[in-house]
Amino acid sequence: MFDIFEGYDLLGAFWITVKLTVFSGIGALVLGTVLAAMRVSPVPLMRGFATVYVNVVRNIPLTVIIVFCSLGLSNIFGVTLGAADDFEELAFRLAVLGLAAYTAVFVCEAVRSGINTVPVGQAEAARAIGLSFTQVLRHIVLPQAFRSVIGPLTNVLIALTKNTTVASAIGVAEAALLMKEMIENEAQLLLISAVFALGFVILTLPTGLFLGWVGKRMAVKR
Amino acid sequence: MKLRKVTAASAAVLAITLTATACGGGEKDSDSGSSGGGEKITIGIKIDQPGLGLKTPDGSYTGFDVDVATYVAKELGYDEKNIEFKETKSADRETALSRGDVDFIAATYSITDERKQKVDFAGPYLLAHQDLLIRADDDVKDGEDLNGKKLCSVTGSTSAQNVKKDFAPKAQLQQVGGYSECLAALQSGAVDALTTDDSILAGYASQEQYKGKFKLAGLKLSNENYGIGVKKGDQEMVDKINAALEKMVQDKSWDKAVQDNFGPANYQNEPAPKIGNIVQ
Amino acid sequence: MTSVLYDAPGPRAKRRNIFYTVAFVVLLALGVWWIFSVMGDKGQLEWSLWEPFVTAQAWTTYLLPGLGNTLKAAALSLVIALPLGAVFGIARMSDHRWVRVPAGVIVEFFRAIPVLLLMLFANEFYSAYTGVSTDVRPLYAVVTGLVLYNASVIAEIVRAGILSLPKGQSEAAKAIGLRKGQTMTSILLPQAVTAMLPALVSQLVVIVKDTTLGGALLAFPELLNARGTLAANYANVIPSFIIVAIIFIILNLMLTTFASWLERRLRRAKRSSGAVLAADTAGAEEPVAEPGVKTDDGRAT
Numbered sequence: 061m062f063d064i065f066e067g068y069d070l071l072g073a074f075w076i077t078v079k080l081t082v083f084s085g086i087g088a089l090v091l092g093t094v095l096a097a098m099r100v101s102p103v104p105l106m107r108g109f110a111t112v113y114v115n116v117v118r119n120i121p122l123t124v125i126i127v128f129c130s131l132g133l134s135n136i137f138g139v140t141l142g143a144a145d146d147f148e149e150l151a152f153r154l155a156v157l158g159l160a161a162y163t164a165v166f167v168c169e170a171v172r173s174g175i176n177t178v179p180v181g182q183a184e185a186a187r188a189i190g191l192s193f194t195q196v197l198r199h200i201v202l203p204q205a206f207r208s209v210i211g212p213l214t215n216v217l218i219a220l221t222k223n224t225t226v227a228s229a230i231g232v233a234e235a236a237l238l239m240k241e242m243i244e245n246e247a248q249l250l251l252i253s254a255v256f257a258l259g260f261v262i263l264t265l266p267t268g269l270f271l272g273w274v275g276k277r278m279a280v281k282r
Numbered sequence: 283m284k285l286r287k288v289t290a291a292s293a294a295v296l297a298i299t300l301t302a303t304a305c306g307g308g309e310k311d312s313d314s315g316s317s318g319g320g321e322k323i324t325i326g327i328k329i330d331q332p333g334l335g336l337k338t339p340d341g342s343y344t345g346f347d348v349d350v351a352t353y354v355a356k357e358l359g360y361d362e363k364n365i366e367f368k369e370t371k372s373a374d375r376e377t378a379l380s381r382g383d384v385d386f387i388a389a390t391y392s393i394t395d396e397r398k399q400k401v402d403f404a405g406p407y408l409l410a411h412q413d414l415l416i417r418a419d420d421d422v423k424d425g426e427d428l429n430g431k432k433l434c435s436v437t438g439s440t441s442a443q444n445v446k447k448d449f450a451p452k453a454q455l456q457q458v459g460g461y462s463e464c465l466a467a468l469q470s471g472a473v474d475a476l477t478t479d480d481s482i483l484a485g486y487a488s489q490e491q492y493k494g495k496f497k498l499a500g501l502k503l504s505n506e507n508y509g510i511g512v513k514k515g516d517q518e519m520v521d522k523i524n525a526a527l528e529k530m531v532q533d534k535s536w537d538k539a540v541q542d543n544f545g546p547a548n549y550q551n552e553p554a555p556k557i558g559n560i561v562q
Numbered sequence: 563m564t565s566v567l568y569d570a571p572g573p574r575a576k577r578r579n580i581f582y583t584v585a586f587v588v589l590l591a592l593g594v595w596w597i598f599s600v601m602g603d604k605g606q607l608e609w610s611l612w613e614p615f616v617t618a619q620a621w622t623t624y625l626l627p628g629l630g631n632t633l634k635a636a637a638l639s640l641v642i643a644l645p646l647g648a649v650f651g652i653a654r655m656s657d658h659r660w661v662r663v664p665a666g667v668i669v670e671f672f673r674a675i676p677v678l679l680l681m682l683f684a685n686e687f688y689s690a691y692t693g694v695s696t697d698v699r700p701l702y703a704v705v706t707g708l709v710l711y712n713a714s715v716i717a718e719i720v721r722a723g724i725l726s727l728p729k730g731q732s733e734a735a736k737a738i739g740l741r742k743g744q745t746m747t748s749i750l751l752p753q754a755v756t757a758m759l760p761a762l763v764s765q766l767v768v769i770v771k772d773t774t775l776g777g778a779l780l781a782f783p784e785l786l787n788a789r790g791t792l793a794a795n796y797a798n799v800i801p802s803f804i805i806v807a808i809i810f811i812i813l814n815l816m817l818t819t820f821a822s823w824l825e826r827r828l829r830r831a832k833r834s835s836g837a838v839l840a841a842d843t844a845g846a847e848e849p850v851a852e853p854g855v856k857t858d859d860g861r862a863t
Contacts, residue, residue, distance in 0.1 A: 102568045102575070103582045109590070119767065119814035120807050121774040124786060128803055130456075131463055135472035136604050136800060137597075147432065147454040175567075183567050193568040201567065222676035229778045231437050231457025236678050240438070240779065243686045244373075253683040257675050264674040330794040337791055339619035368697065371781050377689060378696045459778060460790045466799040470604050491610065491797035 064246045065255070073238040074259050080155060080224040080234060081263075085217055087160030092167025093202070099172055102193055110168070118165045122226050126158040130230040133157070148233075155227035163220050170212040174205030210275035217271070218264045235259060323360045325351045326370030326378055326387035326511075330460065333485015333543045334390055343367050346481065347508075349539040350407055350530065351388040354510065357526035376400045379513050386523065387511040390479060393560055402516060403509035404523035407536075409552040409561055412441055412503040413480035415487060415496050417468065422475065422499040425449025432456060434464035434476040441478050445503065461486060469495060479506050484549035498549055505561045524557045601800075611798035615805055620792060628788025629809065635701060635776070635784060636769045639708035644762075646709065647716025652746060654721055665717075672714040678775050681707030685780050700783070704776035708769055715768075719761050723754035760825035767814045767821075785809065 098110035117125070133139040134154055141157065143149040178201050186200040206213075225236035239256045243249055327347055328335035334345040348367070355365045370378050370389050378384050379401050386404075393403045416422055422431075428450035435442030437457045446453050456473055458464055464476040465486055476483070480498055487496040510527075512519045530536045531554040540551050555561070571579055601607050614620040653665035672680070685703035688694045694702055727750060735745040777787035785806055793802045 100567055102571060103579050103586065105583045105586050109586070115815065115818075116811055119771075119811045119818070121771040121786065121810055123774040123778045124803065124807050124810065127459060127778070128807070131458065131466065132800055132803065135467045135470050136606060137600050138472075145454070147456045151457070187567075187569060196567055218674075222674075225676040225678040226775065226778075228678070229437070229459065231455075236676065236682070239679060240682055243682065244438075249683070249686050249690055253679070253686075256679055257671075260676060260679065261671065261674045265670070330791045332794060336794060337623065339614070339617070339623050339795060341619075341623050369783075370696070374696045374699075381693065381695065383696050460794070462790065462793045462797060463799050465797065489797050 062251075064242075064248055064252070068238060068242060070238065070255070070259075073233060073235045074263070076152070076232065076234040077221070077224050078263070080152070080159065080227060080232070081217075081221045083156045084159035084163060084224070085220055087156060088163035088167050088216075088220065089213075091160060091164035093171055095164055095168035096171035096175065097197060099168065100175060100197075114165050114168055117162060120162075122158070122162050122223055123229055125162050126155055126226050127229055129154040129158040151227075151230050151232050155224075155230060155232045159220065159223060159227070163216060163223070166216045166219070167213065170209045170216060171202075171205055173212070174209035175201055177208045178204045204280050207278045207280050210271060210278055214268055214271035214275065218268055221264050221267070222260065322364045322366055323355050323358065324366045324368055324384045325355060326375065326384035326389055327351060327367050328389045329367075329369045330462075331390065331482055331485060332489050334482060335388075336485075344543070345485065346408070346539055346543040347388040347390065349535075349543065350510075350527070351386075353530050353535055353539075354386075354388075354523050354526040357529060358522055375511060379511055382513065385512075386519065388508075390482065390506075391509055391511050392506040393509040397511075401511045401514050402520050403511055404520045405509035405527055405557065406507035406555045406560060407510065407527050407530075408481065408508040409555045410479040410481040410506040410508060411501075412444075412477060412506065413483055413501055414445075414475045414477050414499040414503075415465075415468065415483040416475045416499055417471075418495055418497050420474065422501070424501060425503065428453045428475065430454075431474040432472070434458060434467050434473040436460060436464070436478075439478070442476075445477050449503075465492060465496075475499070477503075480549060481508075481544060481551075484544040487549075488544065500550075507555065507560045528557060606800050611796070611801045614792070614796045614798065615801070620796070624788045624792040624795075625785065625806075625809070628783060628785040629813075631701070631782065631788075632770060632773050632784040635704050635708070635773045635782070636766060638701075638705050639712060639769050640762075640766055642705065643709045643713040643716055646713040648720050648751075650713060650717035651720030651724070654717060655724065657742070669714040669717045672710050673718075675711075677707050677711045677772050678779065680710050681776055681780060683707075684710075700776060700780045703780055704773060704782045704784075707776070708772055711772075712765060712769060715765060716762070719758050719765070720754065723758040723761075724750050726757055727753055756828060760821045760828065763817060763821035763824060767817050770814060770817070771810070 095110045095113060098106040099114070101107060130151065134150065139154075140150060141153040143153055182200055182204070183196055186196045191199065224234055227234055228237035228240065231237070235256060239252065242252050246252060327343060327345075329337040329343065331345065335343060335347045336345050338344055351367075352362065352365060356362065368378075368384055370384060370387055372389075375387050375389065375391060376397065379387060388407075390410075391397075391403075392410075393406055397403075414422055414428075422428065425445060426449055428445065429452040431450070432454045433442050433445065433450075434456050435458075437459060442455055446455060456467065458467065461476065461478065461482065464473065467473045468476055469492070483498055486492065487498070510523050512523065530539075536554050544551060569575075598607070605611075650665050650669050653661050654669060656662045656665070681703050684706035685699065688699050688702055688706075731749055731753070732745055735749045740749065773782070773784050774786040776782035777784040781787060789802045789806045793799045796802070
């Protein structure tokens, strides 16, 4: 029954899905935190830029962003991300870039709502003892903010895992592309779909449960 | 009370969307229902391939496939205004025919043994070859020259994969959504060549914006016999279409259609194929 | 607007802020200049590539029908997913285990699977097992995929909406002798629906964006796909992408603005019970966390 999977690199495809998730997750976390810091920063222009970025990127379909990374950034602007001679690797890196740029918006909004949960008095006390904006953010606000947004960030991570399937639009050989190829070539639609669905359940459910548990343990007791 | 209003307004919006979409659905059904009504004929074409089948800004269709289909339909006794063109994606062609969604298909449809088991073919009406499109100042003599070069391919299409497998294992493949994206990449220098049937390539290269910028390499990597697909078992239709195609070649309409649609990008068309003569 | 994170700037801070602003402007300007110069070099700024977008035909033949299909698929998906999601959301709160558990499993299952996979499956399913016409099959597949996913998301929105109501409501209903079904239909649901409205409108943004998956992989003729036909005519790949992105931004901004207007309005009107689900949680594609996790105390920066 499962012979149809011979000749297809199922694990390899899901491994690429995992790699896409991890790399773009890290990128999104960094970029998203920077954006969140910009959104609360004292410099009006930075606040404006971050707000515009969030409102623009959040409203563009991910498909458009990923395809544009390939056609626009790479083909027109010559961005090669150090993989000019290997198109497969280049497509992968461009997909990571697109996914990170897109997901960063949701990280930013989650972190920003986390910043809002830190009581006013804490930041005021920090300022009163002479800490600067960056110090307040780094030592007082962000550590607490992150602990309270583990839940929302978990949801962002799960959404990201599923969004990696969009990378198939520029030919990254991840799970969705393999599934498309398989259901075109093989007759067993239900079995193939069930296996791929199960693959994603295995990827997302434990992440959700584990991080949900971590989030509860880490939550700031108030 | 204000709340009530908001709820009521939202409900009204919902209701409007519901009825609107319901109407839309209804129209669709009556459309497909009328296609079997004798008066009209529905023909499957491509709508995004310059030179073969293209939806132009004024909503009409142009291209070689469209010209052939129109000629055939007229020979079958249909008035030009009763011809309805419908987009058939490559993957849907067999289903569309067997379901009767279209009466026949002229959409870069190569005759193959595998397809002949599901549909019948009239023709062939054009012999095309897989070829490469390159920048006008570039040169590719044979398939092996592609080693180390960058090829553009459409996601899910096999022609580029075949080139990589058969001629140039060291070629790089960039996958994009459509051929026009490949043209843009070829123009910007991001890729060195794109490959598919020479008829399709010639159609793209003779577009206004691209005139003189690209040329065909002139390699005949495969033979593609374009046929007109009809429902399996409809021999009467096949015979009628074949007669129409023969007439089209005789009265020179065929030559005119080739000249109108395949521009100056070094495209040398094969002479009109004999009906039933499939070049392997 | 003063913030809690920094003091009102004094002379030194003002100077520093000006320096940062100038540095940032220079960086931005450099970026913009680079973008325009490269696009100019590659001939992407030529008027002939952009000209089609000021002609009526480009819009009436390609873009507007595409946008129409986008909206049609999105509206259909929402309208079908809404009752389905409500049923599953309520079923998840049932007192009966045999109702609660299967509903929960189904909802969690469809939330865990990428919409793209659901669409691919639906497309092949309709092709192999049903006689759906090839014209409308992509639409059916897109709507099916969107409904399966969004119904499970809406189920969670409904559940959160009902749980966000004060407990006293259902207790009072019980006290005056209403049965469970009556409590749900005449006390809890009507209030929850208004509380959910902003989140539902925001979910529409997610749906609109997801229709493009069908355009890219199933050839559903929505806006992104119509762009392909347009670019085949005018040979303007990059400009057409930019225009389509702008259309999506405007459309979705209108929806989010409407959602937050709705939220503000409801919040003002509903101060007594305070049950309004925030609009912007839905932007995250995995909208609803645990109910009540959002503590918006008006301290937005």
